[in-house]
Amino acid sequence: MNSFVGDKMINKFRLKVAYKENKITIDVDENITFKMLSVIINEKLLLNKCKFYEFIYNDQIIDSVNRKEDIVLKNCLELEQELIYHTGLKSNPYFIKIIVWDYVIDTDDAVIKKFMKLVKEMDQEKPKQICYLNKAQRKFIDIVLKDCYDSLENLSFGGEYHYRILKKGNDYLFVTLIYYMLDDKYEIYLYDSMDDLNDKLYSYLITFYDTNRAYFKGYQGSNRNIFVLYKNDETIIPSEFENIYNAINRITHMFNSIDSDYLFSGHDKCLVYDFANDKYWIE
Structure with a gap:
């Protein structure tokens, strides 16, 4: 070294x-x-x-x-x-x-001073993060993101799992959850349809790290270990605020209310959850 x-x-x-x-x-x-x-x-x-x-x-x-x-x-x-x-x-x-x-x-x-000087020079050249949400919207999003991360931290699993979330029997959201043991990192992919899930065309990618990171694309609020990417390389836009806020709430409620044996029943299976009546099954 x-x-x-x-x-x-x-x-x-x-x-x-x-x-x-x-x-x-x-x-x-x-x-x-x-x-x-x-x-x-x-x-x-x-x-x-x-x-x-x-x-x-x-x-x-x-x-x-x-x-x-x-x-x-x-x-x-x-x-x-x-x-x-x-x-x-x-x-x-x-x-x-x-x-x-x-x-x-x-x-x-002496070494710290050299390092800080280098960081300062780099900081002057790096792009700035763009955020279109207002202060109140950012506060709401940051709270639900933190709640979701806390729920994940209380679960014990590894690998990739899929979920189909319904509202009164109708498709509402398709979700892929991945935990990477090596990185101690969670990824949640949100899809509008099963076809999008199969084609890996996500609407949102939410990444939860165990330590603070710095990004300059997508959304990063007060929780510096949580990063939200919209449509591959965009930040959250105001018209999407309600959609992402409700989606994260539904997912967090699913993590908190359903037994782990169902949440993580198999990598090749899909948990179907209707949040309107709290019913769920495996398909």
Whole structure:
């Protein structure tokens, strides 16, 4: 990894760790051993009495409690790697997933000043985001987007799922929901018809990230981790305000009111939900 010559810098790995319903993010020095990483993860997950451990990548054990030599993280880890970490009892271990999410650089003031100067120069050249909604409309949209994200965070699933939403028996909205474990990112695609869904011609794409991002196309309100794209590359226009507001409300209500066994019954199935009478079934 790169460093600034003459400036103090510490390189770290940012790891996303998932165990059952628990998801944590930790920053660890690239020079620590896997044994030390085991201790850190166990403490974070309250598994600190476990002595057995092994780290697996591509079905190969890269380090374990039985290894005599110390294996250092920077000699094995690369960005976007997915590792399996076993700890607990060897005969019945805990199954923990680790993703090498990012590199983190801790620096002194001299490096920060160099970086901020570069950012300032770039900021002067970047395009500005356009927003056509008024203040009241943005407030309403931001609230329902945050409610939808909170609902997704309370659910446990992975992959792609499809939904057909009805109003009094008539088609109202078609939805595709995708969760990307590697990015810890949710995507909700809204379609006007089943044909549009099959052809991937969405009306809206709503993306929920776990950390703040910056975009200059589409809509991004006060929730800096949520991004709404209208018709491929446009922001939300005033005439679409009511449509998107109601659609997000219906979807959030569906997530909150329907059992997960139905919401995530299968990647090749479709949940049909009529919000007028709260009836739903699988087709």
